[in-house]
Amino acid sequence: MFKRLLLSLYRRVFIISQWMRLHFTRTGHLCLILLVMSGVFGVNTKLSNTYQLFVFLLVLFVIALLASVINRFKASITRQLPRYATVGEPLNYVVSLNNETKKAYTDLVYIENLHAVFPRYDEVINFHHKSHLPWYQQGVSFRVWRRYFYWQKGSYVEEYPIALIEVKNATQLKVSCTPLRRGVLNFSGAYIAKPDVLGLFRRLYFAPAAQRCLVLPKRYTVKPFDLSGKRQYQSGGVSLANSVGDSAEFMSLRDYRQGDALNQIHWKSFARHGKLIVKEYQDEYFVRRALLLDTDGAELAPEYFEAAVSVAASLAMTDTQNDALLDLMFVGRESYHFTAGRGVDHLPHLQEILAAVQTSDSESFSRLKIAVMEHLERCSSLVCVLLHWDTLRQDFFKLLSQQGMPLAIFLIHDGTVIKAELKNLPEHFYLINHQQLGNDLAHL
Numbered sequence: 001m002f003k004r005l006l007l008s009l010y011r012r013v014f015i016i017s018q019w020m021r022l023h024f025t026r027t028g029h030l031c032l033i034l035l036v037m038s039g040v041f042g043v044n045t046k047l048s049n050t051y052q053l054f055v056f057l058l059v060l061f062v063i064a065l066l067a068s069v070i071n072r073f074k075a076s077i078t079r080q081l082p083r084y085a086t087v088g089e090p091l092n093y094v095v096s097l098n099n100e101t102k103k104a105y106t107d108l109v110y111i112e113n114l115h116a117v118f119p120r121y122d123e124v125i126n127f128h129h130k131s132h133l134p135w136y137q138q139g140v141s142f143r144v145w146r147r148y149f150y151w152q153k154g155s156y157v158e159e160y161p162i163a164l165i166e167v168k169n170a171t172q173l174k175v176s177c178t179p180l181r182r183g184v185l186n187f188s189g190a191y192i193a194k195p196d197v198l199g200l201f202r203r204l205y206f207a208p209a210a211q212r213c214l215v216l217p218k219r220y221t222v223k224p225f226d227l228s229g230k231r232q233y234q235s236g237g238v239s240l241a242n243s244v245g246d247s248a249e250f251m252s253l254r255d256y257r258q259g260d261a262l263n264q265i266h267w268k269s270f271a272r273h274g275k276l277i278v279k280e281y282q283d284e285y286f287v288r289r290a291l292l293l294d295t296d297g298a299e300l301a302p303e304y305f306e307a308a309v310s311v312a313a314s315l316a317m318t319d320t321q322n323d324a325l326l327d328l329m330f331v332g333r334e335s336y337h338f339t340a341g342r343g344v345d346h347l348p349h350l351q352e353i354l355a356a357v358q359t360s361d362s363e364s365f366s367r368l369k370i371a372v373m374e375h376l377e378r379c380s381s382l383v384c385v386l387l388h389w390d391t392l393r394q395d396f397f398k399l400l401s402q403q404g405m406p407l408a409i410f411l412i413h414d415g416t417v418i419k420a421e422l423k424n425l426p427e428h429f430y431l432i433n434h435q436q437l438g439n440d441l442a443h444l
Contacts, residue, residue, distance in 0.1 A: 116153035307434035
């Protein structure tokens, strides 16, 4: 009950502090502090003349508030957002501000507004539990609560001054921010602040402009490694792989169906009959790699799972062979299986999926095992990104090795794990410290 009241207090304090930050200039904040101090020390008008300063500042604020009402600025904004951003890398974009009044304005301030929802009690407690910090540095701290709020918001955008915006004219403004997490950045609009003649109080105009930008996981350079995987028989290979692989022989002609490749069209039959006819081949054999992501990170610090997602994203972008398909497999609320490669889907789409993947419960790997075994006969090799190396995982990968399946395993750890102490390791086994991902992946 106490913690719930504390979170409610945090929200109120945050809302008030944000209102003060947006509406008062730096000079206004200084004068406001002097107003409060002079009011405290000037209570007794017989002992001190400080009350005169209080009255003077109070009159200034009244004039500033009345003057701000006269500021009837109106504008519209248009952002040129890129389709994707990356965690930890600057997101640069251009904002066009269009003055919709008959007066030119100077000394404006552009304040970007990202949509965010105050965290629930269970979310803060979950963050509190997984942060592994002392009590005074965890969720009960306002500083940590605010940091978690901005992390959930996705980024923090500084204020940008606007020297001049002319009448019925557009002004270009270069804005930059750094995404803090994967997922979607929701831009709801922007505030344009105009200070009063005294420079104490700012009148805010909100320009709505809802846009979204997808933040992808951070990716690192990974040297290609060769797994001796062979081409496997694929049922429905031609329609699935779209001419990827080795066709055995021509079988027959049939009517064109949506999704058939253009290079399979039989043009002589088209010229003879006036409709699209395609050539049908026997099912194909081709290379198909599976990328497994371990989502059992509910009890781990968030840094571990974010590192696993980054490693999976880096490996997905490294596997760009034109003659292979890549299957991304992981478990969330259910088992997910996405295929990318030439003729089926584009590899960047896997990055979009990884931008939204979340942790799962401790039974997720058991469900992932079932999905892998159902898919195993079509796989040429497996690349696995793991968060644990327990008996369950050791026995499973030992079974796959005995069946001759080429494996590459990337185990995320905190720097305390020693490879020599681990057992039942496959040939391609790599320890990846979540604190130095780039260095470990570059030196595989």
